[in-house]
Amino acid sequence: MDFRDSGDEAAFRDEVRAWLAEHLTAEFAGIGGRGGPADEDAWDVRLEWERLLGKDRWLGMAWPEEYGGRNASIVEQVIFNEEYAKANAPARVSFFGEGLFAPTLIAYGTEEQKRRFLPKIQSVDELWCQGSSEPNAGSDLSNVQTRGVLDGDQWVVNGQKVWTTLAHRAHWCFAVVRTDPDAAAHRGISYLLVPMDQPGVTVRPLRQMTGTAEFNEVFFDDARTERENVLGDVNDGWKVAMATLGFERGTAFLSQQLGFQRELTDVIEVARRHGATDDGVTRQRLADAWIGVQIMKYNGLRMLSRLVRHGVIGPEASIGKLYWSTWHRRLGELAMDVLGPDSQILEGAAGDPYALDELQRIFMFSRSETIYAGASEIQKNILGERVLGLPREPR
Amino acid sequence: MDFAFSEEQEELRQTVRRFLEDKSPSSEVRRLMETTEGYDEGVWKQMAQELGLQSLHLPEAHGGQGFTFVELGIVLEEMGRVLLCAPYFSTVVLAADAIMNAGTDEEQAALLPGIASGETIAALAFTEPNGRWDAAGITMEATKQGDNYVLDGTKMFVIDGHTANLIVVVARTPGTTGEDGISFFTVEGDARGLTRTPLATMDQTRKQAKLEFSGVEAKPLGAPGEGWAALSKTLDQAAVGLSNEMVGGAQRVLDMSVEYAKVRVQFGRPIGSFQAIKHKCADMLLEVESAKSAAYYAAWAAAEDNDELPVVASLAKAYCSDAYFHAAAENIQIHGGIGFTWEHDAHLYFKRAKSSEILLGDATYHRELLAQRIGI
Ligand SMILES: Cc1cc2nc3c(=O)[nH]c(=O)nc-3n(C[C@H](O)[C@H](O)[C@H](O)COP(=O)(O)OP(=O)(O)OC[C@H]3O[C@@H](n4cnc5c(N)ncnc54)[C@H](O)[C@@H]3O)c2cc1C
Numbered sequence: 001m002d003f004r005d006s007g008d009e010a011a012f013r014d015e016v017r018a019w020l021a022e023h024l025t026a027e028f029a030g031i032g033g034r035g036g037p038a039d040e041d042a043w044d045v046r047l048e049w050e051r052l053l054g055k056d057r058w059l060g061m062a063w064p065e066e067y068g069g070r071n072a073s074i075v076e077q078v079i080f081n082e083e084y085a086k087a088n089a090p091a092r093v094s095f096f097g098e099g100l101f102a103p104t105l106i107a108y109g110t111e112e113q114k115r116r117f118l119p120k121i122q123s124v125d126e127l128w129c130q131g132s133s134e135p136n137a138g139s140d141l142s143n144v145q146t147r148g149v150l151d152g153d154q155w156v157v158n159g160q161k162v163w164t165t166l167a168h169r170a171h172w173c174f175a176v177v178r179t180d181p182d183a184a185a186h187r188g189i190s191y192l193l194v195p196m197d198q199p200g201v202t203v204r205p206l207r208q209m210t211g212t213a214e215f216n217e218v219f220f221d222d223a224r225t226e227r228e229n230v231l232g233d234v235n236d237g238w239k240v241a242m243a244t245l246g247f248e249r250g251t252a253f254l255s256q257q258l259g260f261q262r263e264l265t266d267v268i269e270v271a272r273r274h275g276a277t278d279d280g281v282t283r284q285r286l287a288d289a290w291i292g293v294q295i296m297k298y299n300g301l302r303m304l305s306r307l308v309r310h311g312v313i314g315p316e317a318s319i320g321k322l323y324w325s326t327w328h329r330r331l332g333e334l335a336m337d338v339l340g341p342d343s344q345i346l347e348g349a350a351g352d353p354y355a356l357d358e359l360q361r362i363f364m365f366s367r368s369e370t371i372y373a374g375a376s377e378i379q380k381n382i383l384g385e386r387v388l389g390l391p392r393e394p395r
Numbered sequence: 396m397d398f399a400f401s402e403e404q405e406e407l408r409q410t411v412r413r414f415l416e417d418k419s420p421s422s423e424v425r426r427l428m429e430t431t432e433g434y435d436e437g438v439w440k441q442m443a444q445e446l447g448l449q450s451l452h453l454p455e456a457h458g459g460q461g462f463t464f465v466e467l468g469i470v471l472e473e474m475g476r477v478l479l480c481a482p483y484f485s486t487v488v489l490a491a492d493a494i495m496n497a498g499t500d501e502e503q504a505a506l507l508p509g510i511a512s513g514e515t516i517a518a519l520a521f522t523e524p525n526g527r528w529d530a531a532g533i534t535m536e537a538t539k540q541g542d543n544y545v546l547d548g549t550k551m552f553v554i555d556g557h558t559a560n561l562i563v564v565v566a567r568t569p570g571t572t573g574e575d576g577i578s579f580f581t582v583e584g585d586a587r588g589l590t591r592t593p594l595a596t597m598d599q600t601r602k603q604a605k606l607e608f609s610g611v612e613a614k615p616l617g618a619p620g621e622g623w624a625a626l627s628k629t630l631d632q633a634a635v636g637l638s639n640e641m642v643g644g645a646q647r648v649l650d651m652s653v654e655y656a657k658v659r660v661q662f663g664r665p666i667g668s669f670q671a672i673k674h675k676c677a678d679m680l681l682e683v684e685s686a687k688s689a690a691y692y693a694a695w696a697a698a699e700d701n702d703e704l705p706v707v708a709s710l711a712k713a714y715c716s717d718a719y720f721h722a723a724a725e726n727i728q729i730h731g732g733i734g735f736t737w738e739h740d741a742h743l744y745f746k747r748a749k750s751s752e753i754l755l756g757d758a759t760y761h762r763e764l765l766a767q768r769i770g771i
Contacts, residue, residue: 001465001695002397009396075396268771277771286771287762291710298688301398319681383680384673388653391668
C-alpha cells in the first residue's frame with residue numbers, strides 16, 4: 001500500500017505536465033471546464049485540441065504501439081488523466097471512439113479492422129456514436145429489433161436507434177443489431193459498424209431538458225455496410241456489446257474524479273460568496289460532498305489496483321458507476337440550494353435561447369447520469385446478483 | 396501507486412481471523428458481555444504471547460514489533476468483525492498512542508513494554524460527564540503539589556476504565572481554557588482516591604466506566620500544559636483505528652444479510668430475489684466498500700503520519716459511522732422478526748454500531764470538524 005508515484009511514474013507525470021504546459025495555451029486554455037464528453041459546448045476548439053492530442057499519441061495512449069499507441073499502462077493512463085484534469089484542459093470529444101469503441105475493437109477486432117479504424121480515431125478524422133438503445137430496448141438491451149440482413153457483400157440494416165449521443169457529429173456508428181431473428185434474445189445479435197453518411201441513415205435531434213440537443217434518433221432505412229464490418233462473429237455480438245458496456249461503466253470513468261473535485265471547489269466558493277458557509281446544515285452538506293468525492297478517489301484507486309493485479313474490474317465496476325452518478329446528482333442539488341434564488345435565473349436576457357451556466361448544467365445533466373451507462377436500478381441488480389450472488393428476479 | 400495489501404498483510408489477516416473465529420465465537424461474546432470485566436484473561440494473554448497483537452505497532456525499542464497503522468487496522472477490522480470482547484482498543488489504540496504521542500522516551504520505556512507483553516491493560520481517561528470530544532470538554536484540573544500533581548474531578552465513558560491497571564488521564568492546568576494547559580498524567584488503576592464504577596452499557600460488548608478522582612496523585616506524561624497536540628493526534632489515530640474496526644462489523648452484517656436473503660423463502664421465492672431486498676444489499680455493499688476505501692486510506696495516512704491525517708481521520712470516522720449503522724440497521728430489517736430477537740446476533744452489531752458511531756464523536760461532529768479542517 002503506497003500512494004506515491006514510483007520513479008517511472010513520476011517521470012511520466014513530468015512528461016505529461018510538460019506537454020500540457022507547452023500546448024495548453026491561447027484558446028485551448030480558455031475552455032477548460034466547459035462541456036463534457038457528451039455535449040457540444042465549444043465544439044470546434046475542442047475538436048482542434050483533440051487533434052493535437054492525437055498527433056502526439058495521447059489520444060490512443062493505451063493502444064499497442066503497432067497501432068499508433070503508447071502501450072501506456074493503466075496507471076499511466078490515470079496519471080495522464082489526473083494531470084489533464086489538474087490543468088483544466090478541454091473536455092474530450094472522442095469519448096465514444098477512444099473510450100468505448102477502441103478498447104472493444106482491440107479486444108474483438110481483426111487485424112484489418114484495427115488497422116482500418118484506429119488511425120482515423122487517433123487523427124480525429126472519424127468520430128463514432130453508440131447505437132445500442134432503441135425505443136423498446138433500453139435497460140433490456142437484448143430486446144433490440146433493428147435488423148441486419150446480408151445481401152451479397154453487404155449488410156442491409158433497418159430499424160431505429162434512440163438517445164444516440166452526437167450521432168449528428170459521427171462518421172460511424174457501432175450498432176447492436178439483430179441478425180438472426182429466430183435465435184434466443186442474446187444469441188442472434190451482431191455488432192455492426194455502420195457508416196453514417198449515406199442515404200439510408202437519417203439523424204433527428206432530440207431536445208433534452210437542458211435545452212440543447214446532443215442526442216438523437218437514428219433511423220436506418222436500407223442502410224448499408226460492408227460484410228466485413230462486423231466486430232466479433234456474426235450472431236455472437238452480445239458479448240462484444242457487453243464488453244463495450246464494461247468499458248463504459250469501468251475504465252472510461254476511472255479518472256473523472258478530479259473534475260468533480262474541481263466542481264465541488266467551485267460550489268464551496270459560491271457558498272462562501274453567498275454566506276451559506278455560516279449555515280450549519282449547509283456546512284454538513286458541503287463536508288459530506290467533500291467526503292464523497294475523496295472516497296470516490298479512494299474507491300477508484302482500489303479498483304485500479306485490482307485491475308492492475310487481476311486484469312479485469314468485473315461487476316464491481318457497478319459500485320463506481322452507481323457511486324459517482326449519485327454523488328454528482330447530489331452535488332447539483334447542493335449547488336442550487338447554495339445559490340438560492342440566484343439558481344433560478346438564467347444567464348441571458350428574457351427571450352434568449354434557454355442556456356444554463358456551469359452549476360445549473362451540473363444540476364440538470366446529472367439527472368441523465370443515473371440513467372445512461374446502465375441505470376442505477378440496473379447497477380443495483382448487477383451488484384446484488386453478480387457480486388453478492390443473490391437469486392435473480394424472475395424474468 | 397498501489398492500493399492493495401501485501402501478501403504478508405493478507406497473511407496477518409488470515410492468522411488473526413482464524414484465531415478470532417476460534418476464540419471469539421458468538422457464544423463467547425455473549426458469555427463475556429454478561430460479565431463486568433468483559434474479557435477473557437487467557438485469550439488476552441494468547442493475543443499477546445502467541446500472536447503479538449498488543450505489541451504490533453509499538454516501537455521495537457520498547458518491546459514492540461514496529462509495524463504500522465496499516466497492520467493495526469487489519470487487526471482491528473478482524474476484531475470488529477467478530478465483536479471481540481477485550482480491552483484492545485483502549486489499551487493498544489487509545490492509551491498506547493497517547494503514551495507514544497505525549498511521553499518522553501524514558502516514559503515510553505517505562506510504560507510501553509508492559510502493554511506490549513500483555514501485562515498492562517490501559518485506558519485513556521479523557522471524556523467527562525459533559526460528553527464532549529474536544530478540548531473544551533476537559534475541565535478536570537491538575538494541581539501541582541511539590542514535584543507531583545494531584546487530580547480532582549470526574550471522567551466518564553472511559554472505555555475499560557474499571558479493568559485497566561494503567562490509566563492515562565487528560566486534565567488541565569487551573570485557570571486555562573480551550574487547547575491551552577492540557578496535560579497528560581498516568582495513575583495506577585488502584586490509586587488512592589480513585590473510585591471506579593463500571594457503567595451499564597447499551598452495547599455490552601464494549602465496557603465503559605466512571606472514574607472519580609479525589610486528590611489522586613498523578614505522574615506527568617510529557618511536558619505539562621502542552622498536551623493538546625498529542626491528544627488531538629491521538630484522537631485522530633483512534634478515529635482511524637475505530638473506522639477500521641467498524642468496517643469489519645459492517646462487512647459481517649452485510650454477509651449475514653446476504654446469506655439470509657438467499658435462503659429465506661416467502662411468496663414462493665427467496666426474499667433476495669425481490670428488488671426491495673436486493674437493492675438494500677447493493678446499497679450496503681456500496682457503502683461497505685466505500686467505508687473500506689476510506690478506512691484503509693486513513694490507515695495509510697496514519698502509518699505515514701502525514702499532513703493528511705487530521706482530515707482523513709474525520710472523513711473516515713464520519714463515513715464509516717454512517718455506513719456501519721445503516722448496514723447494521725438494514726440487517727435487522729432484512730431478517731424480519733428473527734432480527735429483533737435477543738438470540739440472533741443482529742442486535743449485537745446494531746448496538747456496537749451505535750456505540751462506535753458515538754465514540755470519539757458522531758458523523759455530524761466529524762463532518763463539522765472536517766469542514767473546519769479543510770477551511771470551510
Ligand atoms: C444523456 C443520455 C445519453 C445517452 N446516450 C446514448 C448513446 O449514445 N447511445 C445509446 O445507445 N444509448 C444512449 N442513451 C440511452 C441509455 O443507455 C438508456 O436511456 C438506458 O439504457 C435506459 O433505457 P431507457 O431509457 O429505455 O429506460 P428503461 O429501460 O425503460 O428504464 C426506465 C426505468 O425503469 C427502470 N428499470 C428498467 N428495468 C428494470 C429492472 N429490471 N429492474 C428495476 N428497474 C428497472 C430503470 O432503471 C429506469 O429507472 C443515453 C441516455 C441518456 C439519458
